[in-house]
Amino acid sequence: MAVKAQVLYDFTAEPGNNELTVKEGEILTVTNQNVGGGWVEAQNSRGTVGLVPEDYIEINPGSTQASSNTQATQHIDAHNQGYTSSSENSQAVNGNEPWSATAWSNNNPVNNWNQAEQEPVGNNGSVYSFDEEWDDDSDDGKSTGGYGGSQVEEGGTMQRAGGHSTMKLSLNKFPGFSKTPNPEVYLLTKHIAKGDERLPIYTGEVGPVWLYPQTQLDCVVADPKKGSKMYGLKSYIEYQVTPNTTNRPVNHRYKHFDWLYERLVEKFACALPIPCLPDKQVTGRFEEEFIKMRMERLQGWMSRMCRHPVISNSEVFQLFLNYRDEKEWKLGKRRAEKDEIVGVKIFSNIDPELPELDPAQVEQKYEMYSQFTRSMDNSVKELLAVGHLHWKRCTGPLQKEYRQIGKAFQNLSSVFNTSAYPRESTLTEALTATGKTYEEIAEIVAEQPKKDLHFLMETNLEYKGLLGCFPDTITVHKAAIDKVKEADHLVVMNKISQQDKLIMEKNLSTMSYALQAEMNHFHSNRIYDYNRLMQFYLEEQVKFYETIAEKLKKTLGQYTTM
């Protein structure tokens, strides 16, 4: 049976890309659902076939489904589709490069999620129905213990870190630069931001800035607890998340964080970089160290989200932190999933109370941001690479070498002890102490990366993730500039009116303010983070060297001065 789909939003095909221009409300026949990359091949009523963005349409698989249940229907279908990509995915995971781009570019990570979230037939309305599904975060990742720990293979960090570097949805819906979300729909419409969703931008000391709340939201992710379901057959970890506003903890599993992440990407990724969550994993899921590491990274991610004035204030984020019971959570989830202000539409909420910007200026700024984030990305990667090396050196050869030095001194002491010479003991005792001190130094050296390098690596990994989101975000903006550049030509061709052109320029200016506010948010956070990071790192390094000096001084005191 032919699969039908209804177009949710207007979409204008880019020439030469086999795309199909569609209008809101139009009915299409889906000719190929497995194109991948967030695209679907469809035929319009005039018989033209082309690609349409998957999230611009709503698929109706046959007439048996009630039209009032389209959302769930879509999920079921996505679920079916999800199976295929899921099996492909697990193949990639079991390969040699579990964290390579392949493993991450599974066509529809959201579908895996939805697969779990769909309500089983006949179980409608049950409070537990959506919480006793199969634990789907159990088979699409791999355990990782650290950057240089013995469990991590060479290059493991870089590959895993690679997973951080792009927003999942960007891979899904904007594969490469050729299929950027088309900002045309937004650009051509005159927008008046609604009261409660309005996102104002002001001029701060540093230029355009978001409106920051008086009290900064923060939360504590803590107290991981093992839970089980299916009569103990499946188990999971639940984290306690306590926001500083209510001081009332809510419980969330990793999959809930993942759901939140998907919602944030859907809603904000065109305007704000949404860094990936920490990786999922397969084995040793309840291993203490892994849970600790995941919790730490979830904390880092949540703190970063809390610090963002737009994200922290969003309905979905507030729901995640503040829901009072399962019912509220469930209803809130449904509402969030039906949110229509997603993709480029987010810009319609943005309200810069500032003079309109000249497109040429805008373009120049974008070039600068693009250049900066690319350079910083390289620099962060360089730091991660050398940090990784240093970690391995400290826990590997250096530890071994200091142990050997320690052993050599102790062996010499043992030999001296056999001399039967009567004046031996002071030297042999001091030599033994020296040997033991170098053995202690070996352990100090091997433990040190966990104390200082760890935080440096974690923060840089976070930044690597963030920076990896910028190219996609900036590409949306660049596409908008291109559209506006075409505007003059379109006016001449009578395709748009002069009025349309002015609206486009106004909207471009709004987008530009959004990006500037976001860049300023990024810079301010970056300066704060790196200041804190470097101070912490250097403090720990000073302690490290001082501790060793102190230990050696103590052992030196055991020798007789001659």
Add this chain to the structure above:
Amino acid sequence: MAVKAQVLYDFTAEPGNNELTVKEGEILTVTNQNVGGGWVEAQNSRGTVGLVPEDYIEINPGSTQASSNTQATQHIDAHNQGYTSSSENSQAVNGNEPWSATAWSNNNPVNNWNQAEQEPVGNNGSVYSFDEEWDDDSDDGKSTGGYGGSQVEEGGTMQRAGGHSTMKLSLNKFPGFSKTPNPEVYLLTKHIAKGDERLPIYTGEVGPVWLYPQTQLDCVVADPKKGSKMYGLKSYIEYQVTPNTTNRPVNHRYKHFDWLYERLVEKFACALPIPCLPDKQVTGRFEEEFIKMRMERLQGWMSRMCRHPVISNSEVFQLFLNYRDEKEWKLGKRRAEKDEIVGVKIFSNIDPELPELDPAQVEQKYEMYSQFTRSMDNSVKELLAVGHLHWKRCTGPLQKEYRQIGKAFQNLSSVFNTSAYPRESTLTEALTATGKTYEEIAEIVAEQPKKDLHFLMETNLEYKGLLGCFPDTITVHKAAIDKVKEADHLVVMNKISQQDKLIMEKNLSTMSYALQAEMNHFHSNRIYDYNRLMQFYLEEQVKFYETIAEKLKKTLGQYTTM
């Protein structure tokens, strides 16, 4: 023409070794001069053929030589023989393992020296005649810059250090354990130590000890100067040696040190371990670093010799430090070369004013000394090996890594500088300073081994050299015990008298006291040296860690506290 030889000292063959018993004054026919290992095959007047120690006879190559010039004659012959072994030797030197045992076990290192020292015919009596010979230390060694310097290949240290580990003459005259200098001659003779050559042994707090002088002799090796001869065609380095007794400097070239070494080995090596001189070298002989290194090692060697009460008091050593003019030097050299109290005969000068020791006790002590020196040799080698590794790590990968860390911080700072964000400068300046600090740390880490590890390595190399001499020395003593053990049997067989047996036991006791005094000297020096060494090493290590901590603290102060 048959080569004749006159026997200089009595020699009793060891049964089963193809040796020939000869008496002083006897004339032999040399049947094979190229046996090697310090032995010559000869036939006595009764027609018996066997091996005789090369240095127990004086070879007369035909009747054309004047008998009054036998010493010079021997040298000429040794010279001829030397050519062969010298060419073999340079082959070994140019091979892959220039410092392997092969390179050192050239049959007759003394001959190379004598080759240079012989006076040219017709130039007799010229003051400069013995100083303008070809510079023979130019082709039997190789330049070495350090333990872990870039010029030294992997394992270079260990191989070179191998050169330190045995007395040359022991390889020459006592090849392996099968041809130990036979102590029988000494054991069977009743000795009364002469006044000025007498070497008394007393009981000190630690047991038998040498007689130590009230003021310890020492000297300073300094001020290396380049000299030339043959109208500038050949050049050499002359070192200034100033003893603390006269405070009057004398000049010596490396070859003079080498001559002294050979004399000391000849005279004392049966009783005292005489460590090898620092290595010779071929290339870059006038390179500053090499000269500095050689001078430092000659200083170490001379200081050790000065500290030895027997060596420092010997005529040849005093000559080396105190000669007033070329004539005195030349005459002294001749006398030293004609010294008859060499090899096992040195024990006849030893006069322990102590009760005679039981042979069983003596044997037990030898076992202990043997065990101790072997264990210490292993332990010293272990320390050298790990020191070598550590040196390479510090000057290689660690330096590189700290440089990379420094570069990564500086690069990040450069990127931050391009942000155009107005609040950047404090962080970027601090980051740049941090990067530069890590670059400084890279250099500190790479320079550190020269500051502390160098002395540790040098001292342990010296000890490796010393310890390598003990097996040969102890073997002489063990051979003496074996002879004394045979004594009862020989008395029964009527080969020696009961009186002879008592003399043997007395002489064995004297030898044992000599070794005990020497071991106590060794232990006392060892404790002093390792105490000083470890204190110096630890002091430098403390400074190293404190310096780095201080530098990091300073750079930490540049960050704003947030």
